[in-house]
Amino acid sequence: MRSPFFVPNATAMRFALNAMQVRAAKSGVGQYIHALMESLLEVERNHHFTLYCSPQNVVNYRFSAPNYEARVWGLPERARTFRLLYEYSFLPGELKRRGYDLFHGLSNFLPPRRVCPFVVTIHDLTYYVQPERCPPVRRRYWYAMTRRTVDVADAIITVSHCSKSDIEHFFPHTKGRVHVIPEAPHPRFRPLGVARDCSGLGAAGIDFPYVLFVGTLEPGKNVERVIRAFDAIAQDFPSHHLLIVGDRGWLYEGILAAAENARAASRIHLLGHKGDQEVVELMNYCDVFVFPSLYEGFGLPPLEAMACGVPVITSNRSSLPEVTGDAAILVNPESIEEISEAMRRVLSDDAFAGLMREKGLARAREFSWKKAAKETLRVYQLVLGNANS
Incomplete structure (x- = not known):
């Protein structure tokens, strides 16, 4: 299969992606990470992907591709406050030390210190659009993290034009950096054809x-x-x-x-x-x-x-x-x-x-995870091209 990033004699790139914020039980974001990672590994065989997982959720992200590593890092899920502080204090150093070409935060947030090109997926802004749906303490935390994230992101991926509109409404300076890549049903969702x-x-x-x-x-x-x-x-x-x-x-x-x-x-x-x-x-x-x-x-x-x-x-x-x-x-x-x-x-x-x-x-049938993976790689390519220009 020809790589979407294929350049003759090009050195393979190393991408780090973050799933540590996702709980062990598969949430909607957890399903997104699993389906996207599975499809990225299907369409891209040249470059290397490291998925940062928590000790609890790594079991959900075991793939057998030779260009994939699930790296368990950080503190246990039960130590939520300390775990987040640990990740955001020490993760930039980890990324720099391992020399990644690009980092993708898959669950709304990025570390505050940019050490390589940064991409983030912001799934929605529920806590801005409908603040009453979130506990006040969590809402204040999300507000602070989102403001920092959109400031350091080279590109923002979101899953609908509705979410893009919300992001650009609350953060006007993100215009031109927000890319819509829709999700898709996993192939297991199909008519079963049995009684x-x-x-x-x-x-x-x-x-x-x-x-x-x-x-x-x-x-x-x-x-x-x-x-x-x-x-x-x-x-x-x-x-x-x-x-x-x-x-x-x-x-x-x-x-x-x-x-x-x-x-x-x-x-x-x-x-x-x-x-x-x-x-x-x-x-x-x-x-x-x-x-x-x-x-x-x-x-x-x-x-x-x-x-x-x-x-x-x-x-x-x-x-x-x-x-x-x-x-x-x-x-x-x-x-x-x-x-x-x-x-x-x-x-x-x-x-x-x-x-x-x-x-x-x-x-x-109009939606496909393979299409989403290819469009995600194009965002990486755009960000890396801008970083090297």
């Missing part, structure tokens, strides 16, 4: 039709309104259940209360965290996927559901219309009535549901 009773769901006792939500249980994901919207139509669809998949996040208690107090409480199931393949199966066999989030930098779950051939209801705000195009039913996320009526339409109109499945599959 549900032959899948793992049958063994798990899920033998009923259901509506599905996947995401962190926190107010910004709008899960309470999903519950209330389902409750509003539950009596008209007595065989359907609502399955809610995701870890508990900040201020999750209201979501638990909404589920417990619903009239259809016996048909509302909070399943907690599920593994990658379990989520694929759950998406494949749901009748509709509902994701009316209040704000997303990209919003990958709706695209993953589309890739599985499932009708999608999502928000008409932030990046979600940009990502889903005309292949999803867009609703006002603050209107329980709009969410419930969208559910009703999909569940009662087979022809419409079939049309949305076909549109979703076509839309999902």
Whole structure:
């Protein structure tokens, strides 16, 4: 395979990427890092990649490519405050000592001292756009880190034009340095083509039709309104259940209360965290996927559901219309009535549901991690060209 950086007789470059800020459990950012790293190693065989990992998350990033190293560095995850201070005090020296050609911070932040060309991926600015979604102490920390990061970054990668607009709004001096590289569904998200009773769901006792939500249980994901919207139509669809998949996040208690107090409480199931393949199966066999989030930098779950051939209801705000195009039913996320009526339409109109499945599959095919990896390498090339000019 011809390298995107291919120059005859050129010396191989050494790129360092940072995954240390990501927890051991695969979050959305963790999924991004895994998929991007996997694809970078697929499309680029000449240059060398070192991924800095924490002792806890390194298990998620073991790749067998000869031009890849997972380097465990820093302090344990449980020592969060000291770990961050350690990373940002000593990481620049580590990068300089090992002589990297470029450093890429994959999770919003960069060290304060620039010792080689710096690239950062800023996934979103939720804590600026909707500050009420973040605990105050964490928000102040993120504000300070983001200001320093955009000042030292040679290039900023973000995942949607919506996020680019937010970055340039809050930090006008970044204009000209922000590059949009969309995410994509992992290839495992696809129609499985087997009957549900032959899948793992049958063994798990899920033998009923259901509506599905996947995401962190926190107010910004709008899960309470999903519950209330389902409750509003539950009596008209007595065989359907609502399955809610995701870890508990900040201020999750209201979501638990909404589920417990619903009239259809016996048909509302909070399943907690599920593994990658379990989520694929759950998406494949749901009748509709509902994701009316209040704000997303990209919003990958709706695209993953589309890739599985499932009708999608999502928000008409932030990046979600940009990502889903005309292949999803867009609703006002603050209107329980709009969410419930969208559910009703999909569940009662087979022809419409079939049309949305076909549109979703076509839309999902427009996104590719291989394309994202190649565009990321082009940003590296641009930054290195500017550094050497």
